[in-house]
Amino acid sequence: MNTIDNMSVNAIRILSADAIQKANSGHPGLPLGAAPMAYELWAKHMKHNPADPDWADRDRFVLSGGHGSMLLYSLLHLFGYGDLKTEDIAQFRQFGSLTPGHPEYKHTAGIEATTGPLGAGMAMAVGMAAAEAHLAAVFNKEGYPVVDHYTFALGGDGCMMEGISSEAFSLAGTLGLSKLIVLYDSNRISIEGSTDIAFTENVQKRMEAFGFQTITVEDGTDLEAIGKAIETAKADKSRPSFITVKTQIGYGCPAKQGKSSAHGEPLGVENVAALRKELGWPSEEPFFVPQEVYDNYKAAAKNNAKAEDAWKTMFAEYCEKFPEMKELWDKHFDESYIDELFESEAYWAHEDKAEATRNVSGKLINKIKDAMPNLVGGAADLSPSTKTYMNGKGDFSKDSYEGCNLHFGVRELAMTAIGNGIMLHGGLRAFVSTFFVFSDYVKPMARLSSIMGVPLTFVLTHDSIGVGEDGPTHEPIEQLAMFRAMPNFTIYRPCDYKETAAAWQYAIQSEKTPTALVLSRQNLPQMPGSGKEALKGGYVIDKSNKDIPDVILMASGSEVSLAVEAKKVLLGQGIDVSVVSMPSMDVFEQQSEEYKESVLPKSVRKRVAIEALSEFGWGKYVGLDGAYVGMKTFGASGSATKLFEHFGFTVENVVAVVKSIM
Numbered sequence: 001m002n003t004i005d006n007m008s009v010n011a012i013r014i015l016s017a018d019a020i021q022k023a024n025s026g027h028p029g030l031p032l033g034a035a036p037m038a039y040e041l042w043a044k045h046m047k048h049n050p051a052d053p054d055w056a057d058r059d060r061f062v063l064s065g066g067h068g069s070m071l072l073y074s075l076l077h078l079f080g081y082g083d084l085k086t087e088d089i090a091q092f093r094q095f096g097s098l099t100p101g102h103p104e105y106k107h108t109a110g111i112e113a114t115t116g117p118l119g120a121g122m123a124m125a126v127g128m129a130a131a132e133a134h135l136a137a138v139f140n141k142e143g144y145p146v147v148d149h150y151t152f153a154l155g156g157d158g159c160m161m162e163g164i165s166s167e168a169f170s171l172a173g174t175l176g177l178s179k180l181i182v183l184y185d186s187n188r189i190s191i192e193g194s195t196d197i198a199f200t201e202n203v204q205k206r207m208e209a210f211g212f213q214t215i216t217v218e219d220g221t222d223l224e225a226i227g228k229a230i231e232t233a234k235a236d237k238s239r240p241s242f243i244t245v246k247t248q249i250g251y252g253c254p255a256k257q258g259k260s261s262a263h264g265e266p267l268g269v270e271n272v273a274a275l276r277k278e279l280g281w282p283s284e285e286p287f288f289v290p291q292e293v294y295d296n297y298k299a300a301a302k303n304n305a306k307a308e309d310a311w312k313t314m315f316a317e318y319c320e321k322f323p324e325m326k327e328l329w330d331k332h333f334d335e336s337y338i339d340e341l342f343e344s345e346a347y348w349a350h351e352d353k354a355e356a357t358r359n360v361s362g363k364l365i366n367k368i369k370d371a372m373p374n375l376v377g378g379a380a381d382l383s384p385s386t387k388t389y390m391n392g393k394g395d396f397s398k399d400s401y402e403g404c405n406l407h408f409g410v411r412e413l414a415m416t417a418i419g420n421g422i423m424l425h426g427g428l429r430a431f432v433s434t435f436f437v438f439s440d441y442v443k444p445m446a447r448l449s450s451i452m453g454v455p456l457t458f459v460l461t462h463d464s465i466g467v468g469e470d471g472p473t474h475e476p477i478e479q480l481a482m483f484r485a486m487p488n489f490t491i492y493r494p495c496d497y498k499e500t501a502a503a504w505q506y507a508i509q510s511e512k513t514p515t516a517l518v519l520s521r522q523n524l525p526q527m528p529g530s531g532k533e534a535l536k537g538g539y540v541i542d543k544s545n546k547d548i549p550d551v552i553l554m555a556s557g558s559e560v561s562l563a564v565e566a567k568k569v570l571l572g573q574g575i576d577v578s579v580v581s582m583p584s585m586d587v588f589e590q591q592s593e594e595y596k597e598s599v600l601p602k603s604v605r606k607r608v609a610i611e612a613l614s615e616f617g618w619g620k621y622v623g624l625d626g627a628y629v630g631m632k633t634f635g636a637s638g639s640a641t642k643l644f645e646h647f648g649f650t651v652e653n654v655v656a657v658v659k660s661i662m
């Protein structure tokens with residue numbers, strides 16, 4: 001290693017150690033051990049331009065071991081991303097700083113994904129690589145590789161222990177995503193000690209079985225060996241690559257190197273001083289970096305930026321030679337044109353017959369895909385049941401990357417992370433799908449969607465005890481309340497075609513919020529009062545006869561028609577009723593106070609919420625004088641008709657509950 005390279009690597013280590021020590025909080029082990037591979041990659045093998053962090057054809061880098069965030073912040077600072085200053089590094093983990101405890105997407109220039117839950121970054125990287133493969137297949141012409149970049153992920157032993165990495169890498173190998181290169185920081189240490197206590201498998205053999213090229217670098221400080229490994233990975237055009245780099249956690253700190261104590265706590269003032277001495281650092285001043293090191297990073301950045309200049313020249317020629325492709329490119333990267341679809345009569349047109357909202361959603365997906373060429377998506381091996389297959393759009397596979405239908409296999413957790421990665425990449429609008437009860441497997445990555453502000457769409461079917469004979473394991477009860485509780489996440493549970501159409505419109509037009517459509521397996525009638533008002537989240541679907549009704553019935557999905565039928569009986573008994581359809585509490589809460597008052601007037605305190613799921617969450621609308629027709633237990637196995645009767649989702653029971661509070 002030459003002197004300037006050595007100093008450039010050590011600058012990452014010193015900045016990381018100093019920031020963590022000043023914060024008295026953080027994880028120094030990964031930055032100290034992984035600094036050489038990060039420097040070698042970013043300085044000599046990765047296509048990126050600090051002056052344009054969002055350049056479409058840049059290489060992507062995901063730090064899956066997000067706890068090692070100071071590695072990434074040091075790189076971004078040294079390369080000059082977003083003018084990330086030394087003062088920002090010194091504010092590591094402080095409130096409002098550009099250097100939070102874990103990397104946060106869009107919060108700091110150059111951060112491609114929010115990471116922290118181990119393994120999640122690896123799965124999102126698979127999504128980014130899949131997006132690159134698809135866009136390359138769609139857009140590249142001979143002599144014009146306008147989409148041609150790599151996705152790099154860096155993670156450690158914890159990432160490889162988490163099941164999500166196995167789910168995602170199994171699919172990546174099947175798909176032959178050769179532009180995916182994983183750097184495995186193999187230091188054999190986790191929080192509790194040596195990985196031998198819980199993790200003795202041969203990781204390389206596992207990755208080989210998944211279909212990866214496997215490469216090993218025995219010395220994690222050998223820049224030349226790391227560089228050769230990266231170039232070997234790039235040379236394989238048939239499969240993704242997995243580079244094991246054997247490192248020492250806490251490298252350079254004599255008292256901590258190779259020990260679990262280096263993982264998640266500051267080194268200590270004396271140990272930081274010892275680190276400086278061990279590395280031969282020229283100053284004891286915190287956050288000091290010699291000018292020649294900054295100059296080296298600046299030169300590397302300038303050299304890497306040449307790739308964007310060449311790409312811009314090529315892309316201009318491409319657009320001139322293939323104007324139809326320029327038009328298609330614009331549709332992929334600017335979706336404002338899609339508003340025209342939702343204003344058309346064809347989008348809202350439907351048959352007046354009872355139909356499951358999952359079937360309705362399937363029809364709407366196929367209307368949207370005809371107008372939206374960048375729509376991609378699929379299910380966790382359930383598209384025939386969730387009705388998410390796009391006719392005529394082909395299957396995304398190793399032999400056909402231009403296909404738009406994604407087959408995730410039975411991998412709900414990885415599916416959601418991959419969907420996030422596709423959206424993070426840009427140029428595509430993705431949806432993922434499974435049964436609603438299995439949203440328990442989806443939730444951790446859906447939470448990341450919300451935190452990042454990524455408008456991924458979730459199609460979650462078989463939405464209640466209406467699943468029937470499959471029994472309690474397949475009948476969601478608490479899941480709707482769970483998602484309603486999550487910030488920046490929109491849930492729609494529509495009652496018919498028009499409400500489902502509104503839900504899809506909301507999902508596609510959403511810019512920073514993921515949306516889930518919770519859909520029925522059983523047929524539901526088309527409701528006369530439904531319509532585009534569903535875009536407000538809640539509305540009066542069946543008005544009362546008086547200005548102020550005696551009681552308000554509130555429902556979503558399959559229970560809206562039940563509420564309307566119960567109203568007919570109650571009217572016959574002299575009780576005036578307003579029926580409110582509440583497909584989305586999340587959207588309803590965004591409306592003005594005046595609008596909400598018009599739907600749920602405060603003067604009407606007799607209210608009943610009807611939903612074949614947990615009652616939790618309805619309390620803010622029901623109040624102290626209201627009641628519920630909901631689920632207090634798990635479901636059972638039997639016909640949907642029998643279950644609805646057994647659990648009280650009948651006109652007779654709704655009428656009885658209303659009378660009990662009058």
